[in-house]
C-alpha cells in the first residue's frame with residue numbers, strides 16, 4: 001500500500017495469485033493488433049490494386065476510401081483510370097508527391113486515430129503492449145500509475161472528436177458499397193447486380209457501423225445532457241439502440257477489424273486477377 005493506493009508491484013512484475021490463463025488475452029490482443037498494423041501499413045505503402053474493375057466490378061477497398069487524389073501512373077488501363085477518376089474527389093495527385101504516398105495515407109489517420117483512442121482498445125493495448133497492467137490483479141512493471149490525466153495520454157481524450165469523423169466514413173463506405181452494386185455491362189451501361197464482393201463490402205459497412213455507433217462517446221452524446229431521458233422518446237429509443245451495440249463493443253471492435261482487413265484483401269485479390277468475383281445476378 002503506497003500513498004493510500006493498493007499496489008501489487010512489491011511482489012514483482014507478472015506475479016499474481018490468479019490461477020487462470022490470464023496471459024492468453026493480452027497475448028492474443030498483441031498478436032491480433034500487431035498483425036493488423038503490419039498488414040495495413042504495408043498495404044498503404046504498396047498502394048496498388050485497391051480498386052477492382054475486372055469483369056465490370058467497381059469494388060473500392062475501405063483502406064483507400066475516400067480517394068482524395070490518385071497517381072496517374074503509366075501502365076494504368078483505361079478502365080481503371082476512368083474508375084479511379086470517377087472515385088477521386090480532387091483528381092490526380094500533384095506530380096511532386098512521391099509515388100509511395102498512396103491515397104491511403106491521406107485518410108487512414110482518421111480510422112486509425114478512432115481505434116487507437118477507443119476506450120476498449122486503450123484498455124486492451126495498455127495491457128498487451130506495455131503491460132500497464134498486463135492483466136487485472138497481475139503486478140505491473142512500474143511503481144506508479146500516471147493515468148491519462150497527463151501528457152502524452154491526455155490526448156486520448158480526443159476520441160470524441162474522432163467519432164464525428166469516423167461516423168462520416170461509415171456513410172462514405174456505404175456509398176462505396178452501393179456503387180459496388182452497379183456493374184459495367186458489355187454495352188458499357190451500368191447494371192444493378194450482386195456479387196460476392198458486394199456482400200463483402202456491405203458486411204464491412206455493417207460491422208464498422210456496429211462498432212462506430214456503439215462508441216461510448218456516441219452513447220454519451222445521445223443520452224447525456226438531459227435530466228429525464230424518458231421525456232424524450234425518440235432520443236430514449238436511440239439511446240437504447242446505442243446501449244445495445246455498446247454492450248458488445250469489444251465483439252464489434254474485433255469483428256470489424258478483421259472484416260475491414262479481409263475486405264481490403266478481397267478487393268486486392270480481385271483487382272490483381274488472383275480471385276474472380278462470383279456474380280449472383
Ligand code: FES
Pocket residue numbers: 114118119120121159163211212214215216217218249
Ligand atoms: S469507445 Fe470504442 S469506438 Fe468509441
